[in-house]
Amino acid sequence: MPSSLCETIKNSADNLESPKHNDWITSGKMGSREAVLVFRTNILNPKTRKNLSETNSSPVLPESRSNMEATLLCRNGENDISSLSLPLCSNEDLSGSKQRKIYVSIRNSVNINQTENSDFQSTAKKMNKQYSSSDTSMSSEGEEPTRNIKNKFRTLKKNPNDIHTNLVEDVSKESGYDSTTPAKSTTNISASEEDECVTEDDEECGIAMPAYKLKITYKFIQTETKLLRKIFDVHGLREVEGDNNFNLLWTGVHMKLDILRNLAPYQRVNHFPRSYELTRKDRLYKNIERMQHLRGMKHFDIVPQSFILPLESRDLIIAHNKHRGPWIVKPAASSRGRGIFIVNSPDQIPQDEQVLVSKYIVDPLCIDGHKCDLRVYVLVTSFDPLIIYLYKEGIVRLATVRYDRNADNLWNPCMHLCNYSINKYHSDYIRSSDAQDEDVGHKWTLSALLRHLKIQGCDTHQLMLNIEDLIIKAILACAQTIISACRMFVPNGNNCFELYGFDILIDNSLKPWLLEVNLSPSMGVDSPLDTKVKACLIADLLTCVGIPAYSPEVRSHYDSKWSRFRSSSCQRSINVTSVSYKIKKNKKKGSVSTDHLTGEEQRILRNARLQYSRRGGFERIFPTADSMQRYGNFLDSTNGIPISTPNVQGQTFQTLIMQHNYNQMLHSNLYCQDTSYTIDDSLEKNRIKQYERALENGSEIPFAKKPAVEKSEEEGRRQRKLMLKKIGTGSELTQFQARQTFSLYLESVLKRITQDPRDNHEKIILKFLNKFGGSVKPPVLFRNTQSIKVISKARSAMVAKLLGDFLENYKRDTEAYVDSFDHFGMIPSSAYHQFLTHAQESDLEAVLTLHTNVTGIMPFLYNRCGLSVPPTPPIPSGLHGFLRALPSMVSSSGVAREVSKYDGYFKNNDKDYENVQDASIRPKSSRRF
Numbered sequence: 001m002p003s004s005l006c007e008t009i010k011n012s013a014d015n016l017e018s019p020k021h022n023d024w025i026t027s028g029k030m031g032s033r034e035a036v037l038v039f040r041t042n043i044l045n046p047k048t049r050k051n052l053s054e055t056n057s058s059p060v061l062p063e064s065r066s067n068m069e070a071t072l073l074c075r076n077g078e079n080d081i082s083s084l085s086l087p088l089c090s091n092e093d094l095s096g097s098k099q100r101k102i103y104v105s106i107r108n109s110v111n112i113n114q115t116e117n118s119d120f121q122s123t124a125k126k127m128n129k130q131y132s133s134s135d136t137s138m139s140s141e142g143e144e145p146t147r148n149i150k151n152k153f154r155t156l157k158k159n160p161n162d163i164h165t166n167l168v169e170d171v172s173k174e175s176g177y178d179s180t181t182p183a184k185s186t187t188n189i190s191a192s193e194e195d196e197c198v199t200e201d202d203e204e205c206g207i208a209m210p211a212y213k214l215k216i217t218y219k220f221i222q223t224e225t226k227l228l229r230k231i232f233d234v235h236g237l238r239e240v241e242g243d244n245n246f247n248l249l250w251t252g253v254h255m256k257l258d259i260l261r262n263l264a265p266y267q268r269v270n271h272f273p274r275s276y277e278l279t280r281k282d283r284l285y286k287n288i289e290r291m292q293h294l295r296g297m298k299h300f301d302i303v304p305q306s307f308i309l310p311l312e313s314r315d316l317i318i319a320h321n322k323h324r325g326p327w328i329v330k331p332a333a334s335s336r337g338r339g340i341f342i343v344n345s346p347d348q349i350p351q352d353e354q355v356l357v358s359k360y361i362v363d364p365l366c367i368d369g370h371k372c373d374l375r376v377y378v379l380v381t382s383f384d385p386l387i388i389y390l391y392k393e394g395i396v397r398l399a400t401v402r403y404d405r406n407a408d409n410l411w412n413p414c415m416h417l418c419n420y421s422i423n424k425y426h427s428d429y430i431r432s433s434d435a436q437d438e439d440v441g442h443k444w445t446l447s448a449l450l451r452h453l454k455i456q457g458c459d460t461h462q463l464m465l466n467i468e469d470l471i472i473k474a475i476l477a478c479a480q481t482i483i484s485a486c487r488m489f490v491p492n493g494n495n496c497f498e499l500y501g502f503d504i505l506i507d508n509s510l511k512p513w514l515l516e517v518n519l520s521p522s523m524g525v526d527s528p529l530d531t532k533v534k535a536c537l538i539a540d541l542l543t544c545v546g547i548p549a550y551s552p553e554v555r556s557h558y559d560s561k562w563s564r565f566r567s568s569s570c571q572r573s574i575n576v577t578s579v580s581y582k583i584k585k586n587k588k589k590g591s592v593s594t595d596h597l598t599g600e601e602q603r604i605l606r607n608a609r610l611q612y613s614r615r616g617g618f619e620r621i622f623p624t625a626d627s628m629q630r631y632g633n634f635l636d637s638t639n640g641i642p643i644s645t646p647n648v649q650g651q652t653f654q655t656l657i658m659q660h661n662y663n664q665m666l667h668s669n670l671y672c673q674d675t676s677y678t679i680d681d682s683l684e685k686n687r688i689k690q691y692e693r694a695l696e697n698g699s700e701i702p703f704a705k706k707p708a709v710e711k712s713e714e715e716g717r718r719q720r721k722l723m724l725k726k727i728g729t730g731s732e733l734t735q736f737q738a739r740q741t742f743s744l745y746l747e748s749v750l751k752r753i754t755q756d757p758r759d760n761h762e763k764i765i766l767k768f769l770n771k772f773g774g775s776v777k778p779p780v781l782f783r784n785t786q787s788i789k790v791i792s793k794a795r796s797a798m799v800a801k802l803l804g805d806f807l808e809n810y811k812r813d814t815e816a817y818v819d820s821f822d823h824f825g826m827i828p829s830s831a832y833h834q835f836l837t838h839a840q841e842s843d844l845e846a847v848l849t850l851h852t853n854v855t856g857i858m859p860f861l862y863n864r865c866g867l868s869v870p871p872t873p874p875i876p877s878g879l880h881g882f883l884r885a886l887p888s889m890v891s892s893s894g895v896a897r898e899v900s901k902y903d904g905y906f907k908n909n910d911k912d913y914e915n916v917q918d919a920s921i922r923p924k925s926s927r928r929f
């Protein structure tokens with residue numbers, strides 16, 4: 001380290017160091033190179049936050065620590081952070097917080113005025129969000145970019161009049177939780193949704209944290225999770241937009257190479273380059289298939305047999321002739337169950353798009369008769385050396401409808417798919433309302449499932465070993481390309497980390513099957529249990545990864561030093577001195593010397609140890625004591641890189657350029673220091689046992705309950721009259737207002753069909769969606785009166801899911817129509833705002849009906865300038881008149897562009913269902929799997 005940097009670090013440490021700050025820093029002294037921030041879930045507790053901003057001398061955090069922290073503190077690993085104590089709040093912090101408070105209140109008053117006057121854009125955006133009650137879009141799951149809600153909204157939320165309604169909509173947007181979905185039995189829906197928006201308390205709490213003093217920043221790109229934001233904010237990180245001056249970049253999509261290339265050593269980003277090798281379904285299956293050929297099927301039999309269509313249609317037919325279906329068909333780059341359907345035979349699969357077709361696992365593990373699958377969280381902090389952690393708590397998702405192997409039920413997604421995004425629309429879906437209920441309803445924790453299975457006599461130890469094995473093998477299958485990309489684009493070994501969501505199906509012989517790996521697993525929450533698991537996960541993830549606690553001076557020093565360095569080459573420097581790792585003992589102390597290691601190797605070893613000491617609820621599954629024994633064969637013997645191409649060993653591209661073997665080096669130094677070393681089974685037992693431990697009570701996040709938005713019917717009627725009068729006298733809704741009214745109206749309809757599956761509006765909705773999207777055909781089951789009776793709930797859920805997906809896109813598009821000014825002849829924003837505050841379905845419908853009849857235009861569906869706007873149909877007055885007229889408002893030529901494609905479910909299910917019908921006539925085709 002150059003002396004000037006040492007001085008910079010020392011000076012900034014002197015300025016910042018205080019006992020309190022050191023409580024939130026670990027792995028090194030404040031200002032040291034290794035020092036990183038500590039994240040804890042218990043400061044999410046509003047009481048704790050209150051204390052933090054009000055107390056200036058007493059410990060702030062209560063004794064109850066989160067489960068993961070408690071576990072962490074119990075461990076006696078090296079560099080244990082058991083010295084972490086509770087933060088105090090200094091006078092300095094209080095003064096900071098006061099200043100901040102004043103700033104916030106000034107900001108509020110400014111915003112209130114702006115709302116009234118010129119800042120209509122922000123107001124409109126806020127309104128767009130504020131009145132939304134059932135947004136299903138905000139999951140960052142999969143590869144779907146989601147809306148990035150900006151700070152401006154948060155500024156507006158400081159308006160005390162708005163805060164409650166904002167709280168509600170923020171969470172429902174974020175969580176993908178439809179607040180309108182009915183509760184069942186143990187569920188109190190209104191209490192299950194945490195109001196986890198960023199409040200003044202959070203920001204004031206954040207001000208007291210060292211991250212705030214250090215000006216540590218985060219940036220979001222195409223991702224939005226309120227929980228993440230909240231955790232960042234209470235820990236004092238500030239959001240930046242626009243530039244690359246961030247400490248942590250969190251994106252919901254793949255990293256741009258340009259950003260990667262220019263990362264400074266202290267910057268962290270949440271993806272590796274070319275992660276799609278793992279997270280695109282088709283790539284994942286291809287990579288694993290290659291390993292099956294290269295290393296043998298018995299080692300890599302971890303995914304159901306799969307084919308990419310249309311390319312491998314012939315292979316699929318051959319496979320089908322050998323072992324009959326059913327087959328599950330998935331779009332290659334989709335998530336959340338979108339576009340998935342199940343067929344009995346390959347000829348039922350349309351040939352017009354690229355899909356992945358997998359053997360359908362007909363004998364899944366069921367809980368109380370319901371099919372379930374697992375979401376487990378896997379953290380990779382480095383690909384070379386390979387360092388993989390598995391979070392000890394995961395989520396088990398249950399299908400709402402009891403599983404039945406009969407082929408007649410193949411159409412039913414609420415029986416065969418476990419996605420929350422589908423099942424939440426089923427009226428029988430149960431959410432647990434208490435974070436302690438880990439085995440209630442349709443979402444369990446992994447530990448609860450393991451305990452449940454153990455009671456039934458299942459070998460849960462072997463199950464978890466197999467799951468670990470599956471994870472490691474899937475990563476080994478994809479690692480080679482990712483390592484090449486890291487070498488090309490990532491300048492520093494610590495820049496990237498990635499949290500993957502592994503979806504695993506367990507069959508009834510307890511064999512785990514990998515279904516897919518999610519790039520950005522959803523951090524949305526729909527229940528207290530979800531919040532508990534995900535808050536612990538995020539806090540532990542951030543602590544484990546380690547956000548360097550550098551001051552701005554140190555960072556700018558690095559920036560200038562780094563910019564000189566990285567301009568010449570972005571490749572990591574490698575000292576090619578040694579590829580053999582004989583352990584040298586320091587005779588004097590009896591400890592192991594690492595003097596023979598290169599500087600880079602010493603850094604890797606030190607980091608691995610420190611990271612392990614901060615792992616919280618993560619279990620390191622690679623390397624482990626026996627990982628070389630188990631997986632050494634899959635690594636190149638010279639450079640330790642996982643080999644997935646059929647090159648002759650030792651002659652790969654990597655071998656030519658990599659004169660190191662970090663995997664071997666790390667393993668030797670972590671596990672083989674003692675020559676008498678033998679693999680200790682109890683270590684493995686302890687590790688596996690962790691998965692059965694429930695999160696402790698202390699890890700519950702007691703968010704405030706969602707404040708009910710009280711709509712006054714009387715006021716609603718009054719506002720509706722005023723609005724109708726305005727429209728009657730020539731005022732018009734702006735495009736934005738019309739679209740917003742329409743989406744709120746459809747949300748009410750969605751709520752109705754989800755809550756009451758007997759509702760008879762599904763057909764109309766489907767017709768509308770079909771015409772609007774142009775690709776949804778009414779399902780056969782609508783033509784079969786008998787099946788309507790039997791399956792009405794599931795059918796409603798399917799229509800609701802389609803409508804939910806439509807609304808998600810529609811609302812995203814609506815943001816593009818935000819207008820900055822009140823226009824002459826249009827409804828003033830303030831009046832519209834008042835109307836929306838109390839509007840119910842009938843009010844919204846009345847306004848839409850009159851507006852369409854009076855103006856003869858349909859700004860909620862068509863832009864005025866559109867070329868092929870169909871004539872406005874006469875809309876009958878009276879309840880649901882607007883809904884009945886809705887399909888005829890859409891031009892059948894499909895001019896609407898917003899929703900270009902829907903789930904192919906119905907389309908393909910038509911054939912499937914016909915097939916089932918045929919099957920009853922033709923005895924040849926089996927009706928059972």
Ligand code: ADP
Nearest residue numbers: 304335336337338359360361417418419515516
């Ligand atoms: P998505 O990314 O759209 O959620 P998944 O691959 O996770 O797609 O599959 C969605 C659901 O379909 C899973 O929850 C699982 O229940 C079911 N599923 C997927 N593949 C199979 C399979 N091969 N056999 C049985 N069920 C499957």
